[in-house]
Amino acid sequence: MKDSWQPFDIGPRSLEEVRSLLEQCQGIIWIGPTRYMFSSQCTNGASKLVEMLDELSQRHCNVTVVGKMACNAVMKDSVSVMSYHMIANAAVVWEFLKDRKLPGVMALDRAYPFEINWSTAYRDPVQQLVVDIGSGNGLFLLGMAKRRKDLNFLGLEINQKLVRCCLDTAHQSGIWNGYFIATNATSTFHSIVSSYPGELTLVSIQCPNPDFNNPEHRWRMLQKSLVEAVADLLAPGGQVFVQSDVEDVVWRIEKLFLKYGKGKLTQGVWVEENPFGVRSDWEQHVIDRRDPMYHLLLSKSSSLNDFRMAGV
Ligand SMILES: C[S@@+](CC[C@H](N)C(=O)[O-])C[C@H]1O[C@@H](n2cnc3c(N)ncnc32)[C@H](O)[C@@H]1O
Structure with missing residues (x-):
């Protein structure tokens, strides 16, 4: 808070408004005042708010x-302190909410695997796996799942609404080899995919949509940890399919794989067409407006090198 600002406590009307909003919530984050100590005249609102949160937390609100x-x-004021999650260090939470990559959180994601019941996700949970990172509205993955019943398809997408729609569509269309998880794939790819009982044979990264206006966010999705996880978990001979309408994006992704892929991935092969015959949503938009798409296939070196997804 700026030195020139004058803090005011909230009164009964504001508290009522807050209550009517909070009563609709299942999860609440209260980020308290920063750089401001409650003075004796200003604690009433905070005490009332704690009373309200006590009541809500008893009703299973997180x-x-x-x-x-x-x-x-x-x-000071709660009668059920144990029902709260308390984080005294607000600075860390702000960084997290601003989508900064916190090494501690990323390490935790890697250390504690997601518990996924693969048998409920797929009818046959040991079939070879294809993972689409940033699967969007699932057009590519669902189309592929219909064509290739001998493979399982997993979409990792950060947007929960899109994931819910994809799961509904898969369910309604009777697709039993396509599944989607709402997650930040950058930090959780390893946790999720490492527990899969079958082989990972293809990873696709399609139109990762860089934000060129914001250099800080430009490579948000593809970071060293994700490249390393893909390189480690891909089965020998497995492939990485990269496509974008921005040629530079594909070049840079290839560079990242060659730099951080621990020497496990071979130089990419540029291909004229999407070799899978199923378009992603973004790709379809680009083609409809008659702009070019750029496609690249990288392979994990293998002595046998006999598996190829492309063209099948
Ligand atoms: C431009 S869209 C492309 C969607 C799809 N691949 C396509 O080609 O139509 C990029 C998608 O990546 C998702 N995304 C961005 N960062 C992500 C991350 N760290 N983990 C998972 N998904 C992410 C976005 O929510 C968005 O749906």
Whole structure:
């Protein structure tokens, strides 16, 4: 808070408004005041808020309290302190909410595998696996799943709404070899895919949509940890399919795989067409507006080198 600002406590009307909003929530994050100590005149609103959160947390609402001051308020006034998640260090939470990659969180993601019941995800959970990173509305993955019943398809997509739609579509279309998980694939790819009981034979990264206006976000999705995980988990002879309408994106992704792929991936092969015959949603838009797409296939070296997804 700026030095020139004057803090005011919330009064009964604001508290009522807050209550009517919070009552509709299943999860609440209270990020307390920063750089401001509750003075004796200003604690009433905070105490009332804690009372309200106590009540909501008893009704199975998940409450997380962030920041030293808010944690202190809860410690002072709550009658059910144990039902809160409390994080005194607000700075870390802000960084996380701003989508910064926190090494500790990424390490945890890698260390504690997602618990996925593969037998409920797929009818045959040991078939070879194809993973689409940033699967969007699932057009590519669902189309592929219909064509190749001998393979399982997994979409990792950060947008939960899209994932829900994809799962509904898969269910309604009777697709039993296509599954989607709402996750940040950058940090969780290894946790998720390492527990799969079959072989990982293809990873696709299609139109990862770089934000060229914001250099900080340009390579948000594909980072060293993800490249390493793909290189490690891909079966020998397995492939990485990269496509984009921005040629530079494909070049840069290839560079990242060659730099961080621990020497396991061979130089990419540029292909004229999408070799799978099923287009992704973004690809379809680009083709409809008659712009070019750029496609690249990288392979994991293998002594046998007899498996090829492309062209089958
Ligand atoms: C431009 S869209 C392309 C979607 C699809 N691949 C296609 O070609 O139509 C990029 C997608 O990547 C998803 N995405 C971005 N970062 C991600 C991440 N770290 N983990 C998983 N999905 C991500 C976005 O939510 C978005 O759906």
